[in-house]
Amino acid sequence: MNKRSSVSQRGKTSTVRKTIFRQKKEFHQMQARLSFAEKIRILVELQKIARNIKKKDIFVWQI
Amino acid sequence: MDKTLRVVNTLKKGKLIEDYAIAGGIAAMFYIEPILTYDLDIFVILPREMKTNQLIDLTPVYDHLKKRKYKWKGEHIIIEGVPVQFIPVDELEEGAVRNAKMITLKGVRTRIITPEYLVAILLRTGRKKDIVKVEKLLTQAKVKTAVVKKIVRAHGLQNRLATVIKGMHE
Numbered sequence: 158m159n160k161r162s163s164v165s166q167r168g169k170t171s172t173v174r175k176t177i178f179r180q181k182k183e184f185h186q187m188q189a190r191l192s193f194a195e196k197i198r199i200l201v202e203l204q205k206i207a208r209n210i211k212k213k214d215i216f217v218w219q220i
Numbered sequence: 221m222d223k224t225l226r227v228v229n230t231l232k233k234g235k236l237i238e239d240y241a242i243a244g245g246i247a248a249m250f251y252i253e254p255i256l257t258y259d260l261d262i263f264v265i266l267p268r269e270m271k272t273n274q275l276i277d278l279t280p281v282y283d284h285l286k287k288r289k290y291k292w293k294g295e296h297i298i299i300e301g302v303p304v305q306f307i308p309v310d311e312l313e314e315g316a317v318r319n320a321k322m323i324t325l326k327g328v329r330t331r332i333i334t335p336e337y338l339v340a341i342l343l344r345t346g347r348k349k350d351i352v353k354v355e356k357l358l359t360q361a362k363v364k365t366a367v368v369k370k371i372v373r374a375h376g377l378q379n380r381l382a383t384v385i386k387g388m389h390e
Contacts, residue, residue: 182359188253189360193325197221199254207256216258216293219301220221 221246221260222326223300227288228262229330236281238265241320241331243307243341248353250323251335251361255353259296259303263313263333276308312341312375336367343372343380354384 191199201218208215231237242250245257266276285297296303309317316337323332333341335357342350342357357363372381 185253185356186360189251189356191254193250193323196249196254200249200257203254203256204258216296216298216303218221218303220223 221302222328224260224302224304225325225328225330227285227290227299228304229328231264231281231284234284235267236284238267239317239331240264241317241333243313243316243333243338245353247333247338248342248357250332251338252353252356253360255356259305262304262306263309263317264306265309265314265317278306278308281306312337312344312371315371316341334367335361335363336371339363339368339381340371340375340377343377343384344375346380351384351387355388358385358388 197220201220204215204217208217225242228240232240241247241263242260243263244259244261245255246260249255249257264278264281266278282297285299290297290299292298293303296305298304307313316333317331319337320331320333323330339354339357342354368381369378372378
């Protein structure tokens with residue numbers, strides 16, 4: 158790989174990374190805009206996952 | 221959680237607490253993406269008669285809840301399926317409760333701490349997970365920077381805020 162193509166490859170990688178990080182940021186912001194009730198529903202699902210992984214005495218909200 | 225908040229509202233109606241606001245992870249989650257948390261923190265301002273000789277007495281609150289058959293699990297009281305922790309406020313937190321935002325969850329009116337006060341409270345606590353929440357609040361929520369600066373200045377937290385902001389740009 159010559160110097161020019163190496164620079165070009167790096168440029169492409171950088172663009173791809175920027176796109177990925179922008180998409181990630183947009184996803185998190187979209188999640189932040191969910192209704193409070195929907196966030197609570199997701200929270201209960203997260204608690205169930207945590208209980209299954211940690212096998213600990215995790216209290217899952219009974220709502 | 222709406223049923224839980226309905227019960228908490230009865231504490232205020234019955235004058236067992238002067239006022240309250242949702243705090244902690246649940247308050248943060250109101251403004252940011254869903255995060256894992258296990259309890260519902262409620263900041264409470266107690267009526268003057270319950271703060272005698274600098275001692276804070278939550279007994280009337282707990283008695284009221286016990287009468288309604290709510291049970292304890294560790295340091296939490298389970299109200300309608302949700303572990304709740306009542307936290308009597310200090311000066312910063314009292315400001316947070318007095319300036320809390322009114323919201324409605326499934327028809328139940330409740331109050332929740334503003335993102336600006338949350339940032340200050342989380343900065344003060346300063347654990348790694350608190351700083352992560354501060355970063356999320358600053359990037360995902362509509363936070364009034366001037367208000368945050370005013371609160372953190374009043375409570376000597378400017379350096380902590382500066383450190384977090386610097387870390388976010390590195």
